[in-house]
Amino acid sequence: MDFTVREWMVTLIVYVDPDATVKQALSLMRRRYIHSLIVKKSEKNPEYGIVTSTDISDKIIASRHNPAEMLVRDIMTTPITTVSESTSLQECAQIMKKLRVHHLPVTSDNGELIGMISATDFLVVAEAMSI
Helix, strand or coil: CCCEHHHHCECCCCEECCCCEHHHHHHHHHHHCCCEEEECCCCCCCCCEEEEHHHHHHHHHCCCCCCCCCEHHHHCECCCCCEECCCEHHHHHHHHHHHCCCEEEEECCCCCEEEEEECCHHHHHHHHHCC
16 A cells, blocks of 8 residues: 555644744644644744754753743754655655654645644554555
8 A cells, every 4th residue: 555645744834933932832832732843934044944842852851941041943953854745655754764753844746835744643554554
């Protein structure tokens, strides 16, 4: 069974400003029940970035930083790695494993951000594969 990212991605992309505090980003993630945010482009931030729950754990909690005093731009990953909507799920999983990431933004064939795929989505994929 061949599945593509397009069939399993989430089309909701939630953006955060790079100058928002990590506390504001945390609040947004909790309210939306999500584990990653795309960091908007800005004059000071010419490329998209990503901030994840792992970033918050590693760069805020483990390092004993105050999330109200840290900016998203200080902990985000940029530039982002993306996958095309036509990428196979197997290839996507291999990319995530190689990069040791749990979230990948998805792009259309013309390079526009159109969704997100996460390791959690693969739980449902694995269940569908076992039919």
